Amino acid sequence: xxxxxxxxxxxxxxxxxxxxxxxxxxxxxxxxxxxxxxxxxxxxxxxxxxxxxxxxxxxxxxxxxxxxxxxxxxxxxxxxxxxxxxxxxxxxxxxxxxxxxxxxxxxxxxxxxxxxxxxxxxxxxxxxxxxxxxxxxxxxxxxxxxxxxxxxxxxxxxxxxxxxxxxxxxxxxxxxxxxxxxxxxxxxxxxxxxxxxxxxxxxxxxxxxxxxxxxxxxxxxxxxxxxxxxxxxxxxxxxxxxxxxxxxxxxxxxxxxxxxxxxxxxxxxxxxxxxxxxxxxxxxxxxxxxxxxxxxxxxxxxxxxxxxxxxxxxxxxxxxxxxxxxxxxxxxxxxxxxxxxxxxxxxxxxxxxxxxxxxxxxxxxxxxxxxxxxxxxxxxxxxxxxxxxxxxxxxxxxxxxxxxxxxxxxxxxxxxxxxxxxxxxxxxxxxxxxxxxxxxxxxxxxxxxxxxxxxxxxxxxxxxxxxxxxxxxxxxxxxxxxxxxxxxxxxxxxxxxxxxxxxxxxxxxxxxxxxxxxxxxxxxxxxxxxxxxxxxxxxxxxxxxxxxxxxxxxxxxxxxxxxxxxxxxxxxxxxxxxxxxxxx
Numbered sequence: 001x002x003x004x005x006x007x008x009x010x011x012x013x014x015x016x017x018x019x020x021x022x023x024x025x026x027x028x029x030x031x032x033x034x035x036x037x038x039x040x041x042x043x044x045x046x047x048x049x050x051x052x053x054x055x056x057x058x059x060x061x062x063x064x065x066x067x068x069x070x071x072x073x074x075x076x077x078x079x080x081x082x083x084x085x086x087x088x089x090x091x092x093x094x095x096x097x098x099x100x101x102x103x104x105x106x107x108x109x110x111x112x113x114x115x116x117x118x119x120x121x122x123x124x125x126x127x128x129x130x131x132x133x134x135x136x137x138x139x140x141x142x143x144x145x146x147x148x149x150x151x152x153x154x155x156x157x158x159x160x161x162x163x164x165x166x167x168x169x170x171x172x173x174x175x176x177x178x179x180x181x182x183x184x185x186x187x188x189x190x191x192x193x194x195x196x197x198x199x200x201x202x203x204x205x206x207x208x209x210x211x212x213x214x215x216x217x218x219x220x221x222x223x224x225x226x227x228x229x230x231x232x233x234x235x236x237x238x239x240x241x242x243x244x245x246x247x248x249x250x251x252x253x254x255x256x257x258x259x260x261x262x263x264x265x266x267x268x269x270x271x272x273x274x275x276x277x278x279x280x281x282x283x284x285x286x287x288x289x290x291x292x293x294x295x296x297x298x299x300x301x302x303x304x305x306x307x308x309x310x311x312x313x314x315x316x317x318x319x320x321x322x323x324x325x326x327x328x329x330x331x332x333x334x335x336x337x338x339x340x341x342x343x344x345x346x347x348x349x350x351x352x353x354x355x356x357x358x359x360x361x362x363x364x365x366x367x368x369x370x371x372x373x374x375x376x377x378x379x380x381x382x383x384x385x386x387x388x389x390x391x392x393x394x395x396x397x398x399x400x401x402x403x404x405x406x407x408x409x410x411x412x413x414x415x416x417x418x419x420x421x422x423x424x425x426x427x428x429x430x431x432x433x434x435x436x437x438x439x440x441x442x443x444x445x446x447x448x449x450x451x452x453x454x455x456x457x458x459x460x461x462x463x464x465x466x467x468x469x470x471x472x473x474x475x476x477x478x479x480x481x482x483x484x485x486x487x488x489x490x491x492x493x494x495x496x497x498x499x500x501x502x503x504x505x506x507x508x509x510x511x512x513x514x515x516x517x518x519x520x521x522x523x524x525x526x527x528x529x530x531x532x533x534x535x536x537x538x539x540x541x542x543x544x545x546x547x548x549x550x551x552x553x554x555x556x557x558x559x560x561x562x563x564x565x566x567x568x569x570x571x572x573x574x575x576x577x578x579x580x581x582x583x584x
Contacts, residue, residue, distance in 0.1 A: 027073025029100030054084030059442030075113030126151035183317030208272020214320025233279025241417030272319030380528030407489030434463030517552035
């Protein structure tokens with residue numbers, strides 16, 4: 001045992017767990033520990049708002065596979081991070097949020113910045129460690145880091161601010177990594193038997209494949225089965241887009257090719273995915289989920305097996321290890337699907353070609369509202385789909401992209417394709433605005449050698465655009481694309497379809513975002529011609545990678561809108577009171 005202060009024990013435990021970067025805003029509550037971050041090899045990256053710090057930790061974790069760490073002042077500081085921790089929870093990111101708390105002698109007295117900080121994070125953390133004695137500082141710190149990885153989600157380390165001080169005897173715990181296996185022998189054998197008998201197998205490659213570094217294992221299994229592979233919702237980086245068996249993402253604004261092939265499946269292997277409801281809902285008017293198919297689900301969390309969809313076989317295991325175990329069982333077997341591999345391959349290519357042709361020709365929305373908007377559009381207003389196609393063509397190799405919530409961002413799901421895992425970041429089913437910019441900042445810190453791009457609508461952009469100054473201040477260059485259409489598009493589409501085009505609170509009168517970017521020390525570019533879109537992105541990436549410059553590209557778009565994102569949750573309104581009957 002070594003004699004040290006609790007602050008030293010805390011920082012030494014961070015270092016033992018490989019922490020090199022922490023995002024947050026300085027505060028007196030943890031200043032004694034922050035004072036010794038630098039000699040421990042830890043960089044503290046100050047942000048503009050604590051929600052941004054937790055999003056940055058999320059992006060850092062998802063790109064690196066390591067812990068993302070964030071902190072802030074007790075009370076109003078850490079409470080600002082709740083929304084972002086919720087997003088990390090649904091992304092299964094190993095984020096550790098350190099929440100210094102009011103001192104023990106002041107709790108319950110209504111003192112300055114006092115709050116009960118455990119309940120506010122309870123729903124969105126896998127484990128909450130509360131340091132109840134300074135001598136246990138290292139123990140609880142290490143447990144939070146171990147649990148974030150073993151439970152695949154955020155953990156909270158809550159520390160009374162007076163517990164950073166004093167003298168203790170302590171051993172620094174070392175990391176305890178969890179060695180995950182492929183699943184039970186019986187369930188693997190059952191799954192292999194069903195895959196061997198499948199006539200038209202389909203694989204859903206989910207976020208668990210990315211987290212397990214299992215893309216190559218998924219690829220090998222798909223090639224053995226001759227099975228089309230679709231990405232689970234917002235995990236477009238879970239299978240390489242150049243592979244002939246790749247068929248695109250399921251879910252909202254996903255790939256029609258993938259959905260049509262999914263509808264033909266007699267056996268579905270859901271590999272590393274919880275089969276969340278938003279990623280399996282009908283889309284483009286298609287009920288594509290194959291209700292008569294056998295469903296084999298692989299997830300590292302047994303509580304996810306069969307939770308959303310009825311399944312035939314549930315395998316609690318690591319996605320990579322499970323894929324390898326299934327491949328071993330199928331390698332020397334005769335498969336029923338072998339005889340139709342060529343025919344199935346032709347079907348895959350035909351569906352993909354048809355979808356690409358449709359995307360090429362789908363230059364604008366065709367509903368009555370959008371056609372009227374297009375007719376009235378001013379000079380320099382671009383069709384969002386054309387913009388997204390041009391951005392796709394200009395994407396650099398090895399790119400990382402984060403997308404915010406919103407109508408145009410949702411449509412981008414059809415156009416974002418990746419060659420390697422840990423490349424795509426989105427707020428998943430929590431769907432909070434202001435996500436894209438801070439998350440890509442964290443990703444860039446984790447992988448400074450990779451190009452980093454954020455997509456955001458003008459509404460969501462204003463929630464976090466101030467973090468542009470974080471990029472400039474701390475030399476973290478990124479590129480942001482802001483779709484400027486002067487509206488809260490996703491919700492406004494509901495007013496078009498369900499509320500008689502009665503627009504309440506959906507219009508945005510914006511400033512010049514390119515000028516605001518320049519005022520914050522970044523480069524700002526305004527794009528109003530289609531032929532400028534690709535070159536603007538290429539120039540911005542060149543400046544990012546070779547000159548360390550952050551660029552905000554503001555693209556002027558029409559007000560046309562894609563399909564509503566919650567058609568399942570809305571209905572035509574009913575009004576009973578006379579004064580409201582005109583609003584039907």
